[in-house]
Amino acid sequence: MIIKARSISKGTGSGRLLVSEAPISFLSGVDPASGIIIEEGHPLQGVCIKDTVLAFPFGKGSTVGSYIIYALRRNNVAPAALINAEAEVIIAVGAIMAGIPMIDNLEGGFSQLQTGMAATVDGDAGELRLEDPADS
Structure with a gap:
């Protein structure tokens, strides 16, 4: 399935989708x-975000959060x-500084996203490609 979105940060990144209904503060x-x-x-307290395609509604907290994303x-x-x-x-500045592909404003919204799905974000094309976990 391909979902159109708005491109925020260029590049392509793939991994297992990790979805949070709650915003994330990168600073604290x-x-x-x-x-x-x-x-x-936080609903994801204790979970590692390394190599995931991290989906969350929006960021919260201080502007230092951009530097935490870079770190x-x-x-x-x-x-x-x-x-x-x-x-x-x-979040946008952090993603751009760190070279992490980022999109927002998904057509159809977040309801179609499920943790565990194989996902690829194409920040150049403004697209999200999803595979059902049973298919991968």
């Missing part, structure tokens, strides 16, 4: 050394790609 919510979500009470890449624990319902500046 993600450990830049390990890539593990550390925010108390994740430097430490080789960054997601392969990012998907937002609606990108905001902190």
